[in-house]
Amino acid sequence: MRLPISRLAATALLSLTGALLVPTAAHAANIVTNPGFESGLSGWSCSNGQAVAGPAHSGSYALQATPAGADYARCSQTISVKPNTAYTLSAWVKGPYVYLGVDGGGSTWSSGTDWNKLTTTFTTGASATSTTVYLHGWYGQGPYNADDVVLDGPGGTPPPQDTTPPTVPGALTVGRPTSSSLALSWSASTDDVGVDHYEVSRDGGTASNVGNVTGYTASGLSADTTYRFKVRACDAAGNCSAYTSEASGTTTGGTTPPPTGLPKHILTGYWQNFDNGATVQRLRDVQDAYDIIEVSFADADRSKPGGVTFTLDPALSSRLGGYTDADFRADIRTKQAAGKKVVLSVGGQNGTISVGDPTAAANFADSAYRLMQTYGFDGVDIDLENGISPTYMAQALHSLQSKAGAGFVLTMAPETLYMQSVGSTYLDLALRVKDILTVVNTQYYNSGAMNGCDGKAYGQGTVDFITAQACIALRAGLRGDQIGIGVPASPRAAGSGYVPASVVNNAIDCLAKGTNCGSFKPGTTWPDLRGAMTWSTNWDASNGNDFSTNVGAHVHSLP
Template structure:
């Protein structure tokens, strides 16, 4: 997790931060598929007009609400740079429309200076990309994101912006490399950074129509945006979400790159379909978190960092889902491994692999789910293509089967690829052998779930059919936008309610939305709230009672629950989360 509890969790990181204090790790949420070679990209011309602002003017860039100006210091190179100045209701987005070619690979980069600076692209025709830095200024750093264009894409918008109420940022030396387009586009009017949700047409372009009803040739789980089924050597892709009953999914037809399934379930020729919309909000979730309607999730540390050292069996029985932190990357792309940390074993006077496995069985006997968490501050695991997706799924399935885990938690700090990680998770759900009992949780940062244009949010929607709960981290983030467009400060009930509202209004089922909170002020650099505030926020979301000054216009009685980092820090604080929030969750109707 990109949070101070994780940043202070591993011994080496803890020592480094003892002097530096709490800080974010930089998350590069790179989205898309890079199809060109590095050499080809390096040789390509820069498609951005006025990339370094050396003209002394903004054109053809346009900036929201007049927020952009040209400055002579600080610059990355040359004499000039762009400065964007956010306001309380404006993120100072500056954008430009660029001509491109269909079905082509591109890399976008820029040098930025400031806190919460975002770089991205909209209108690619595939998966729009974005990346950001939570740096505090003091020097330029480069942001980069890559993507491929869709079959009919001839222009797209590149953009940069800061964050609401944050200080001004600078940007310089933009670069978009890839095949050049066929014309000079007009200046952009400045679309928002969020990827717009496509509007479905009556049927995909070139399709033969008809609803797939789990025909015999469907051999694996289908998902939104990747090749997952085959028939007589053809590669088929799930592209269109509507009503149907493909195994392992809800609400979709299957349309393909080189064919489509007809009502009879037989493949027939077709051209590429139009852009696919996000999964329907009517889709139901996947695995369950145990016998309770509202669940409490806690991370158990398999390492020592100053919190109470626990055996797995020491975890309070109030926790419905216990996420073992963490599995780690190997030298093979996408592959993960897991073993109990030797430092933990030493601190416990010996804690063998066999004892750990026995403790998993103990928690199972209490009705608790135990899952393995992937990532954390040191977990640089990258799933960015089909090969790494396959490696991830097979290695994770092996770990789950070996230890008897009930599923997996995705806590990646180095960015996610919504398409290929979605492919990997669907494959893992199938390979795990757990069926509908498979548990899939996620722990994105607050910034990752601000809109459906963010890669983590896209991933959650892509795997909605197997997703148990998203426990977003409501801490270490500063002020953020709520669903009403207002800015709220972390560490308040309004912050919890208004940010949860974004997920609840944008496609996730109520049961898939949880409130991730630190167990104590020692467990996070900012955002700690007392357990009573967490309970009040849950009540506000579920029934409209005990709200702060912000009260949503609707309620979500099926709200999923809450999460804490960590069970160890909770034990250090007297198990306040387990005893107060856990008890409250389990008593909610």
């Protein structure tokens, strides 16, 4: 039988070489600049992102970005492409709710703790010359990582490079001083159409992107202090104008919150008005080491936006053999007679109370004050984990304090994510109510890794994580006596982040005395650090009272 020519050629080739030679597969083209973040963020435009060493898929570095408030940590790059052309976009990612996509095109996402590959495809339009690829996380989630971003396809012809900066903004003024903030305003650049954002520098420091606005409030400032500012305009190509002339402003004198009758250093514990498997307690049975007892939780008044109510849980009452409302009120008085403060906590994981306008703010203040009068609560705790409006919640809290008068106790228990910067919702709120704030007990758990005040990422459950997070709020303008360390009382009390009492005590020592620090050591100390908090007194009881015994003794021994 005669072989076809192609088979004859192959047979001849085999006879000469002993093997059939086939062409090798072409490697995927990649037209992304700095795809592995080995050159930092060069080529990328990122919010709340940085190139970090360590959790890399390949090479030495990877992207780590942390959503904060309404900012879901987008990192993007605009790339020249060809029209009517198919492209494949991929990246290796890990973390909660990581999105990969193309502006105007498709996207994909994943949520995993290990590296996994995301891939999406798209075809450019008939007149397309560039496309923007992006990665981002999601609201209320922890940091995500990304590495090895690939856009597989032919590169286009880059447009002519823009090297012309916008014109200098004008008429910078500084006014409306408070004890912790100054309001800036300026005239827009005459090249305002080409302006992408403005940058503000304080006291000659690194410029901060404040967006495409002509006004900005510098917060987290020290009282009775003069600050110097200057502003410049920048375009999307990274060209920035010269700075305006400096303008200065002075904050007003600070105020110390009214006295509450609490010790200098305190232990705070949440008491559960429900049964979730922890030891059930009558309020009078709460361990004596706790100086503030947070009653968890108030309920939303469905008839009045922003309003709160409280009812002793009937199921808990049954478990305790008939614990009545009158018994509960008597227990509050008993604890107060022993020098303790009993506070009503608003929120929790399932709290749905929203204070987003003046009416809701008034309803909150009025209803919370009625509960204080009815039960004898010493104040309120803000533990809303489903979002807050700093403007209207601050309005509500100032109104409530004016009604309650002397001895009012105001505490907060924000999640770590919401205390990451002065623009974060809870830190913003804390600074707005600094004049009446007793203590912020940030929940240093259920959070994963977070960036500390030194810009480095630390994993939860360590001395470094607690101290580097606490110093963000301290450097933002809160006093040491307004900062407490919040941790779970037992491994069962939270999804993650439990630490032994020794770790809590070491973190307290590091912040208050500069001793027992980990690899991170703040440049200063805060001897008046307020203390520590735990969820919850019930879980503490289930864990042999380890927290109240060991952390309580350490807190109360501070000078």
